[in-house]
Amino acid sequence: MIKLTDSLKLIPIREQDFELLHQLMHKIYKEAYSDFWQDTGDWYLELIYNRENLSKEISRSRTHYFFVEWNEQKVGIFKYDYPFSPREVEIPNAMKLHRLYLDRITHGQGIAAQLMKYLENIAKEQNLDAIWLEAMVSKHQAKRFYEKSGYQKIYEYSLDFEKLKDEFRQIQIMKKELNKFE
Numbered sequence: 001m002i003k004l005t006d007s008l009k010l011i012p013i014r015e016q017d018f019e020l021l022h023q024l025m026h027k028i029y030k031e032a033y034s035d036f037w038q039d040t041g042d043w044y045l046e047l048i049y050n051r052e053n054l055s056k057e058i059s060r061s062r063t064h065y066f067f068v069e070w071n072e073q074k075v076g077i078f079k080y081d082y083p084f085s086p087r088e089v090e091i092p093n094a095m096k097l098h099r100l101y102l103d104r105i106t107h108g109q110g111i112a113a114q115l116m117k118y119l120e121n122i123a124k125e126q127n128l129d130a131i132w133l134e135a136m137v138s139k140h141q142a143k144r145f146y147e148k149s150g151y152q153k154i155y156e157y158s159l160d161f162e163k164l165k166d167e168f169r170q171i172q173i174m175k176k177e178l179n180k181f182e
Helices: 015-036 042-048 051-059 111-125 140-148
Strands: 008-012 063-070 073-081 094-102 130-136 152-158 170-177
Touching: 008 111, 015 042, 015 051, 015 063, 015 073, 015 094, 051 063, 063 094, 063 111, 073 111, 094 111, 111 130, 130 140, 140 170
Parallel strands: 094 130
Antiparallel strands: 008 063, 063 073, 073 094, 130 170, 152 170
16 A cells, blocks of 8 residues: 555555456546446446456556545546556657546545656656556546646547447547656
């Protein structure tokens, strides 16, 4: 367990947490993205949050995967990987913010900003040069948050997920260069 503040903690996700992860993501992901999908997101949730995929993800040494706990309640997930570069464009010596999903009840509480600060601190401790992430073009609130946090669009492409509605296929790779002298 990593204590960020008295009320905010990161709890490592383990294989035995599958059911909890699955339930939590069905709630959080569907609240945020159900309108992006022909099937309200069931296809994607089963692809990403199945037992086999969880086992594979947490077995990787580069992967760091957590529940976000706020006021003793699990309110989201936070996953980052390093070293890791996207296939679409080279970003050497970098960390990927792979997943940051938070329940609506946390919005406006500064939790995402605290997680981003923690992420930057880890990246700097590991002497990484950049952090990158992928953000859906149609998720304007998330994109604004990342831009405010210093991330810039460096690449855009179209996702080919079979159940994703055509108008929501565009995704951006965003990157933040880390200043080692801060």
